[in-house]
Amino acid sequence: MKLYSISIKNLLRHKLRTFLLLFVLVLAIFTFVVLITISRVVNENFAKQLDEYGANILVTPKSNSLSITYGGMMISSVEYEKNELREDDILKIRTIKNRENISVVSPKLIGIVKVNVGSNSLMKSAIICGVNFESEFKLKKWWKILGRKPSGKDEVVIGSEVARSFNLKIGDVVNIEAQVFKVSGILEETGSQDDLMIFADLRSVQDLLKKHGTITLAEVAALCYNCPVEEIVRQISDVLPNAKVTAIKQLVESRMEVMHRFGKFSFGISGIILLISALIIFTNILASVNERTKEIGILRTIGYKQNHIMRVILTEILVISFVSGLLGYLLGWGVSMIVSPILSGTTNVKVSFDWILFILSIFISLGIGIIAGIYPATKASKIDPIVALRAL
Amino acid sequence: MNLLELKNVTKHYLTGSEVVKALEDVTLEVKYGEFVVIMGPSGSGKSTLLSIIGGLNRPTSGTVVVDGIDIYSLSQEKLADFRREYIGFVFQSFYLIPYLTVLENVMLPLIVTDYTKEQKIAKAKEILERVGLSSKMKRFPDELSGGEQQRVAIARALVNEPLLILADEPTGNLDSLTGIEIMKLFKELNDSGKTIIVVTHNPENAKFADRCVYVKDGKLLGIEVLP
Numbered sequence: 001m002k003l004y005s006i007s008i009k010n011l012l013r014h015k016l017r018t019f020l021l022l023f024v025l026v027l028a029i030f031t032f033v034v035l036i037t038i039s040r041v042v043n044e045n046f047a048k049q050l051d052e053y054g055a056n057i058l059v060t061p062k063s064n065s066l067s068i069t070y071g072g073m074m075i076s077s078v079e080y081e082k083n084e085l086r087e088d089d090i091l092k093i094r095t096i097k098n099r100e101n102i103s104v105v106s107p108k109l110i111g112i113v114k115v116n117v118g119s120n121s122l123m124k125s126a127i128i129c130g131v132n133f134e135s136e137f138k139l140k141k142w143w144k145i146l147g148r149k150p151s152g153k154d155e156v157v158i159g160s161e162v163a164r165s166f167n168l169k170i171g172d173v174v175n176i177e178a179q180v181f182k183v184s185g186i187l188e189e190t191g192s193q194d195d196l197m198i199f200a201d202l203r204s205v206q207d208l209l210k211k212h213g214t215i216t217l218a219e220v221a222a223l224c225y226n227c228p229v230e231e232i233v234r235q236i237s238d239v240l241p242n243a244k245v246t247a248i249k250q251l252v253e254s255r256m257e258v259m260h261r262f263g264k265f266s267f268g269i270s271g272i273i274l275l276i277s278a279l280i281i282f283t284n285i286l287a288s289v290n291e292r293t294k295e296i297g298i299l300r301t302i303g304y305k306q307n308h309i310m311r312v313i314l315t316e317i318l319v320i321s322f323v324s325g326l327l328g329y330l331l332g333w334g335v336s337m338i339v340s341p342i343l344s345g346t347t348n349v350k351v352s353f354d355w356i357l358f359i360l361s362i363f364i365s366l367g368i369g370i371i372a373g374i375y376p377a378t379k380a381s382k383i384d385p386i387v388a389l390r391a392l
Numbered sequence: 393m394n395l396l397e398l399k400n401v402t403k404h405y406l407t408g409s410e411v412v413k414a415l416e417d418v419t420l421e422v423k424y425g426e427f428v429v430i431m432g433p434s435g436s437g438k439s440t441l442l443s444i445i446g447g448l449n450r451p452t453s454g455t456v457v458v459d460g461i462d463i464y465s466l467s468q469e470k471l472a473d474f475r476r477e478y479i480g481f482v483f484q485s486f487y488l489i490p491y492l493t494v495l496e497n498v499m500l501p502l503i504v505t506d507y508t509k510e511q512k513i514a515k516a517k518e519i520l521e522r523v524g525l526s527s528k529m530k531r532f533p534d535e536l537s538g539g540e541q542q543r544v545a546i547a548r549a550l551v552n553e554p555l556l557i558l559a560d561e562p563t564g565n566l567d568s569l570t571g572i573e574i575m576k577l578f579k580e581l582n583d584s585g586k587t588i589i590v591v592t593h594n595p596e597n598a599k600f601a602d603r604c605v606y607v608k609d610g611k612l613l614g615i616e617v618l619p
């Protein structure tokens with residue numbers, strides 16, 4: 001028999017009370033773990049989706065001349081451009097302070113070209129967009145290409161509208177400004193301006209339009225999960241003084257805001273529940289100490305010191321707290337694994353065992369136990385045996 | 393040589409604005425190996441006297457010396473050590489801990505000592521044998537009769553080999569036959585050398601003692617030597 005044996009035997013004697021204390025604290029830790037885990041999983045998942053959401057920053061030349069629209073944004077027309085963007089300028093985007101957040105930079109040269117199919121068909125105008133295919137495909141993950149991606153400078157991908165108006169099929173040959181290109185793929189309808197465009201290699205388009213080293217705009221995908229997009233916009237503006245840098249996708253922003261609020265809400269709710277559990281435990285332990293006045297009086301009489309009594313009471317609380325932290329985490333983890341896929345809408349979320357959260361759960365649980373138990377334990381240790389045993 | 397020396401001990405309790413004079417100028421000496429019975433009517437101050445002797449209750453004035461130690465010069469925590477090492481308490485209502493077995497109840501005073509686990513168990517078993525309860529070690533207090541429970545309490549009081557046993561109305565909750573059995577046990581312990589002070593208001597019990605002390609209204613009435 002050790003001092004802690006007294007604590008454990010008392011817990012085992014009052015099974016219902018022990019169960020209640022465990023239940024309250026397990027529930028509190030469980031809620032904490034589930035809310036934190038789920039808000040984190042949903043956030044992470046959302047950040048991944050954001051990556052696939054396309055560009056959120058548009059870099060265009062500063063100009064007041066005639067404009068065409070692209071992606072809902074007004075951009076300066078190429079024809080009347082004096083203040084052009086250089087392809088080299090775009091490289092500077094990779095030098096900003098938050099360069100880690102820049103996921104894709106996709107430069108574009110847009111222009112009007114004369115197109116005909118076969119030798120004797122009519123020449124018609126079309127919009128051509130010179131891109132770096134690798135970046136462009138990374139940016140537009142939602143693109144579905146019938147056929148295949150272009151493999152050389154003489155291959156193009158065309159929008160569904162272009163295919164229809166020129167009656168083009170995969171593998172067909174087109175003449176663009178008297179140069180021969182092969183249609184390697186056709187985009188499935190996107191419902192955007194991409195349907196109206198011919199996508200070709202940036203170098204080839206620069207040759208066709210005789211605009212070497214020039215681009216019309218650059219689309220940038222920045223991962224703004226942990227930094228405000230405005231900050232990145234400002235940093236890009238600093239390195240590109242001649243460019244107009246605009247944040248797009250306000251929708252994403254507001255959704256991010258919601259996610260952050262959910263995170264704060266989770267912490268708030270967990271905090272309140274932990275506080276309530278601490279109060280319940282406090283009341284319960286205090287009642288138990290009052291109930292055990294006589295018993296503590298006996299222990300003091302037969303030579304237990306104040307700190308012995310304190311240890312008996314605190315051990316009881318710490319055992320409960322430790323077990324609750326352990327069970328609360330495991331239960332929360334289990335439930336998070338089940339609930340996260342449902343809440344985040346994808347099946348490929350993985351909620352792995354989180355050592356930090358696990359240890360945090362146990363520490364919080366122990367912390368609550370100590371906070372709730374220190375006063376009752378002190379009170380118990382101050383019980384005067386004379387008063388305690390006379391009360392009977 | 394005296395094990396216990398009380399000099400001019402006075403105890404006043406303050407209850408609100410009222411002062412209860414529980415003990416007035418009590419002087420008492422008890423020799424090593426003596427068996428003393430303290431008698432007196434209810435409320436006369438017997439329990440107060442016993443608790444002062446046992447280091448539980450600081451007197452308002454006067455000194456208490458046990459085995460040469462002026463116990464109330466000790467700090468509160470040292471006084472706990474003193475009780476554990478020098479005193480064995482026995483009460484009218486046994487005061488066993490209900491969720492501990494007989495053996496565990498007896499081991500209780502040993503928990504906070506430096507003995508090894510084996511030593512603790514051996515000591516407790518030896519004492520239980522002495523009070524005739526070896527066969528009921530694994531029982532819980534509520535599975536025992538009153539007399540048996542009091543034997544467990546006595547075993548608990550003895551297990552740390554204290555110099556002095558203090559019993560406050562140990563037969564008060566027992567029928568007269570069982571009470572006599574308990575008094576006989578105290579007598580046996582006294583015969584083997586223990587110093588014992590028993591508070592009682594049953595005159596029957598006085599015949600087991602070497603000496604009987606009467607208390608009335610907080611004062612010692614005089615000392616009667618028994619035949």
Ligand SMILES: Nc1ncnc2c1ncn2[C@@H]1O[C@H](COP(=O)(O)OP(=O)(O)O)[C@@H](O)[C@H]1O
Binds near residue numbers: 390412413441
């Ligand atoms: N802790 C206490 N506080 C106040 N009064 C007390 C206390 N303990 C005892 N008394 C009072 O002191 C007197 C003596 O009590 P006690 O020593 O218990 O007598 P006895 O044991 O002889 O019945 C009684 O009047 C009792 O009410």
Ligand SMILES: [Mg+2]
Binds near residue numbers: 439440560
């Ligand atoms: Mg009394």
